[in-house]
Amino acid sequence: MSQGLLALGIEGLGLNLSAANIADLELFLQEMGRWNQVHNLTAIEGEADSIQLHLIDSIAVLPVLRQFLKAPNPKIADLGSGGGLPAIPIAIVEPEWHLSLIEAVRKKTAFLQHARGRLKLKNINILSERVENAAMHQKGQFDAVISRAFTSLARFLELSLPFLKPDGLVFAMKGKRADEEMQEVCMSDWRLLVDEPLHIPNLSVERRILVLSPMRKSHPSL
Numbered sequence: 001m002s003q004g005l006l007a008l009g010i011e012g013l014g015l016n017l018s019a020a021n022i023a024d025l026e027l028f029l030q031e032m033g034r035w036n037q038v039h040n041l042t043a044i045e046g047e048a049d050s051i052q053l054h055l056i057d058s059i060a061v062l063p064v065l066r067q068f069l070k071a072p073n074p075k076i077a078d079l080g081s082g083g084g085l086p087a088i089p090i091a092i093v094e095p096e097w098h099l100s101l102i103e104a105v106r107k108k109t110a111f112l113q114h115a116r117g118r119l120k121l122k123n124i125n126i127l128s129e130r131v132e133n134a135a136m137h138q139k140g141q142f143d144a145v146i147s148r149a150f151t152s153l154a155r156f157l158e159l160s161l162p163f164l165k166p167d168g169l170v171f172a173m174k175g176k177r178a179d180e181e182m183q184e185v186c187m188s189d190w191r192l193l194v195d196e197p198l199h200i201p202n203l204s205v206e207r208r209i210l211v212l213s214p215m216r217k218s219h220p221s222l
């Protein structure tokens with residue numbers, strides 16, 4: 001087992017990760033690093049540990065997801081998945097959950113397909129298209145929609161709505177602009193269930209998770 005993620009304090013998240021989980025997370029990081037050099041998948045640069053910190057950031061939301069997603073095999077859509085964050089780390093740690101990764105840029109979805117094969121992940125599905133398009137053929141199918149660094153909160157909520165089952169929830173991973181972004185959301189359309197700070201070991205920037213449910217319980221065109 002590599003010391004990389006352990007040294008960065010991944011165990012401090014209290015997720016009870018197995019040795020196999022950590023090995024798979026490390027393998028994902030290696031593959032991402034390798035593809036990044038050639039294909040410039042992410043804008044992540046600089047300090048050697050930065051990709052690891054993005055991964056830890058992605059799984060720090062798991063306690064909140066576990067608290068709300070009680071069905072045995074919840075279906076989750078990750079909008080604007082990029083190089084697979086947060087969906088791939090979540091899929092590694094929660095093999096019974098089903099994740100659909102929606103990403104418009106083909107070189108990114110080529111990497112996601114590669115990672116799926118390399119990690120033998122049977123619980124992810126990759127949609128190489130725009131979210132707006134995927135919404136038309138995936139209506140009302142998801143227990144949850146999540147995103148990280150995708151778009152403004154108001155736009156994310158608007159794009160999420162068609163994907164949600166009647167009791168579906170939206171999980172927004174946000175930074176310090178969350179309050180500003182909340183101002184743009186029409187709160188007669190959405191109920192804010194959770195707004196919690198996330199503590200990410202070794203990451204000083206502010207992280208928050210917002211959980212919202214739509215007031216209108218199903219999409220009008222369902």
Ligand SMILES: C[S@@+](CC[C@H](N)C(=O)[O-])C[C@H]1O[C@@H](n2cnc3c(N)ncnc32)[C@H](O)[C@@H]1O
Pocket residue numbers: 042079080081082083084085086102103104105108129130131132147148149150
């Ligand atoms: C800043 S990246 C974040 C990627 C990843 N979620 C992360 O946290 O590293 C935003 C991603 O959203 C994708 N994207 C933006 N608008 C999109 C749309 N309408 N449909 C699908 N993907 C989109 C971009 O191609 C890009 O990969």
